[in-house]
Amino acid sequence: xxxxxxxxxxxxxxxxxxxxxxxxxxxxxxxxxxxxxxxxxxxxxxxxxxxxxxxxxxxxxxxxxxxxxxxxxxxxxxxxxxxxxxxxxxxxxxxxxxxxxxxxxxxxxxxxxxxxxxxxxxxxxxxxxxxxxxxxxxxxxxxxxxxxxxxxxxxxxxxxxxxxxxxxxxxxxxxxxxxxxxxxxxxxxxxxxxxxxxxxxxxxxxxxxxxxxxxxxxxxxxxxxxxxxxxxxxxxxxxxxxxxxxxxxxxxxxxxxxxxxxxxxxxxxxxxxxxxxx
Ligand SMILES: Nc1ncnc2c1ncn2[C@@H]1O[C@H](COP(=O)(O)OP(=O)(O)OP(=O)(O)O)[C@@H](O)[C@H]1O
Numbered sequence: 117x118x119x120x121x122x123x124x125x126x127x128x129x130x131x132x133x134x135x136x137x138x139x140x141x142x143x144x145x146x147x148x149x150x151x152x153x154x155x156x157x158x159x160x161x162x163x164x165x166x167x168x169x170x171x172x173x174x175x176x177x178x179x180x181x182x183x184x185x186x187x188x189x190x191x192x193x194x195x196x197x198x199x200x201x202x203x204x205x206x207x208x209x210x211x212x213x214x215x216x217x218x219x220x221x222x223x224x225x226x227x228x229x230x231x232x233x234x235x236x237x238x239x240x241x242x243x244x245x246x247x248x249x250x251x252x253x254x255x256x257x258x259x260x261x262x263x264x265x266x267x268x269x270x271x272x273x274x275x276x277x278x279x280x281x282x283x284x285x286x287x288x289x290x291x292x293x294x295x296x297x298x299x300x301x302x303x304x305x306x307x308x309x310x311x312x313x314x315x316x317x318x319x320x321x322x323x324x325x326x327x328x329x330x331x332x333x334x335x336x337x338x339x340x341x342x343x344x345x346x347x348x349x350x351x352x353x354x355x356x357x358x359x360x361x362x363x364x365x366x367x368x369x370x371x372x373x374x375x376x377x378x379x380x381x382x383x384x385x386x387x388x389x390x391x392x393x394x
Contacts (some may be wrong), residue, residue, distance in 0.1 A: 157350030181351025208334030347389020
């Protein structure tokens with residue numbers, strides 16, 4: 117009965133999303149962690165709308181609440197006050213309905229499973245038949261340029277390749293929304309540039325909505341249609357910047373005055389956020 121209820125609501129949510137409802141709608145959302153050392157005000161009065169097809173980056177210094185906000189969207193944390201809807205549903209309903217794929221900071225692959233079997237894992241849990249599991253794993257590994265590595269184990273792949281495999285896993289059940297928590301943070305700049313290009317290509321061709329956490333200003337400006345600048349103590353949004361570059365952008369745009377202007381505005385926002393600490 118409960119599943120039927122969720123399914124009915126999911127159907128209704130899809131219709132509303134098709135009619136232009138935001139994919140994510142956050143209103144006046146705050147989250148305080150109660151710790152032994154007293155309360156930690158991780159998020160304060162956050163308001164945010166993510167529309168279908170957006171690529172939204174959260175940027176800000178360590179501890180400003182980027183991961184916490186992503187985890188609230190994914191129903192891995194619950195807000196203290198305020199509201200949040202994902203495709204018109206509560207985060208719990210969206211999680212149960214598999215509305216999003218989540219990519220963690222570290223690849224988090226099972227070392228005893230081959231790459232293919234890691235990618236197939238969510239499909240096994242969801243009860244997809246074996247032939248479809250294999251077909252989807254092959255398709256998504258090709259999408260992240262890992263064709264030919266299906267039978268390798270994670271330790272046989274570089275860090276960048278492992279992160280691509282975890283993206284393939286998050287894509288395996290074809291969610292329209294991807295939540296990505298600093299997926300390329302641990303990689304060197306050249307590998308990161310390459311993966312940024314591949315991610316942009318994937319976003320353009322699959323028309324997904326992406327919410328992406330990063331510390332890097334160039335990465336945020338290069339990838340995003342919208343940049344959410346955050347600052348700590350308490351974590352809050354201090355600027356939301358629209359990035360109107362063409363969707364088929366290439367790395368050369370990083371040299372253009374328009375790019376540098378947006379980067380400058382992000383940097384100004386980050387500096388202004390820090391001054392709250394003084
Ligand atoms: N489970 C928790 N219990 C207590 N405090 C927490 C918990 N999770 C996060 N925090 C605190 O909440 C604040 C926001 O943390 P969060 O991890 O969201 O920041 P962040 O911007 O993602 O940081 P980073 O860039 O370093 O990953 C920090 O002060 C952090 O210490």
